[in-house]
Amino acid sequence: MLQCWRALTLFLLVSAASVFAASSLSFENSAIVRTVDLGGSLVHVTTTFAAKALEPKASAYTITLPEDEIQRTSWLEVKIKGQQQPLTVKYGGAPADGKFYNLDVQLPNPVEVDSTVNIVLETIQTHATYPWPERAAQQDEQSLKYNTTLFVLSPYKTNVQRTKVKSPSPEVRSYTTPKDVDAFTLESPVTKSGATITYGPYNNLPVSATNEWVTKNQQLIGIHYKYDYPVLELTQVKRVAEISHWGANLNIQDDIVLYNAGPELKGHFSRLEHQTQSFYKRAAAHVIPALSLHLPAGIHDVYYYDLVGNVSTSRLRAAPSVPKNSRSNQYSVMELRPRYPLLGGWNYTFTLGWDSPLADSASYDASTGKYIVQVPIMTDVPGSVVNECEVKIILPEGATDVEHVLPFPAVSTEESTHITYLDTLGRPVITFKYKNLTTKHAKPIYVSYKVPSSAHLRKPVAVATALLGLFVFGMFARRVDLTLHKKTA
């Protein structure tokens, strides 16, 4: 229960442990459509509930998710179809200690009786697919398997529901055919057309969020599909952002452990086979020779090294600096080519860092004397998941009134002191830790702080004191007589 709770706090906007008794009379689902977009490390699940209100002034809708689905979900958002503003979601407790959890959604306007509102639940699941076969030779293809439950649970009655599973390529190796669903459909329970497999339509489901209904009717379905892109996991990312007021510079350094989560290599790695593949451009999907990253615009002095030393097989195409207010989508492209291609199950650890002008990320409020700086949480590697992320923000020496605003809650926050060049007091540091981050989590953290001018002058004064010490030593030293005197016998 506690483990689930930690997974929930990552993405819930407001988490209150109050238990609302979900009234099964307030809504009826006229249709539920769940679309599963299969990927490599990430699976995008969109569920649309067409809910008809049965009670007047119904303002809260309850969504029930099974326990294993919640544990795999790392990003969740609920919206009314067609609107941009996400709705407030509260954790509604676990009904009758079943293996599912309720999420209560606050609707912006109360719904009138017999009118329908379309609620869209968008989630991203991580670590939901696994390679099958688990081991593959260098030239073999890469296939993944994904398992999920057949029926979408709901604490209300459902008229019709269907699940559409979209595979990235039309080559689906196999998919399960559900059994014993005659109570809900008389036609074929599953159909495949192109790259889409449709489970449904299933009609007239009663209140399904109960243990007895689940044990009687719920089944697992699995899809085994070919996947032609690399399955990347960033096992650990440690980001350090250092702010300098004297140099007007923001330095960001990432220590990244890259892991290829595709099928493990069976047999030896043959360099000859690898060269043949790249010559004839027949690269297998689970061999990753290079990586392309989108870094912010306006960066300079990029460094990329690993344990052995500097890695020269890299190229930066920098975009010119953009002011912080601009909405332009400019980015610099950094092409990294590690020392060896990453085969399935292999790791690669490296450090990547850059400097960028502080004016692109920081602003100054003259009325309160506060500086606000925005630090991005992660560099988005498309289609990959970051298992563990740590973001350390090092503020200038003597920063006071430090406040931070996070786009989503962190697993832990810590404050400490960091000492580096020319420091006397040490610099305040805030460390945030996150788990299971995806593309939707690539947002900035805002930190505000004040630096009085006396703190700003601390560094030159410290160096001046050291130099003065040298001069004073010099003054004493020249008055000491070290010449050898002849001893008169």
Added chain:
Amino acid sequence: MADYEAIKALHHSLPPFQPVVNVGLLPYIAFLLLALTFVLAFYFSTLPKSTSTIPTKEVPVALVASVLGGFGVVAMFCTVGVYV
């Protein structure tokens, strides 16, 4: 969430950060200040040892040289890429 949107909007509306001294000038400031420090230190080494207990010339020269050297070293650190 409203908190986040509020600070995001505030950050966008405020003027960007401006350092006390223009960063482009820092290499030249570093060179000038360190050259002056070197000259003053050299002059300090040539001063005669004063007979009275208070060294009337050595102390002010040392003070000026230290202050100039302090700012010069900070500017030099920023010039070479160690943004302190």
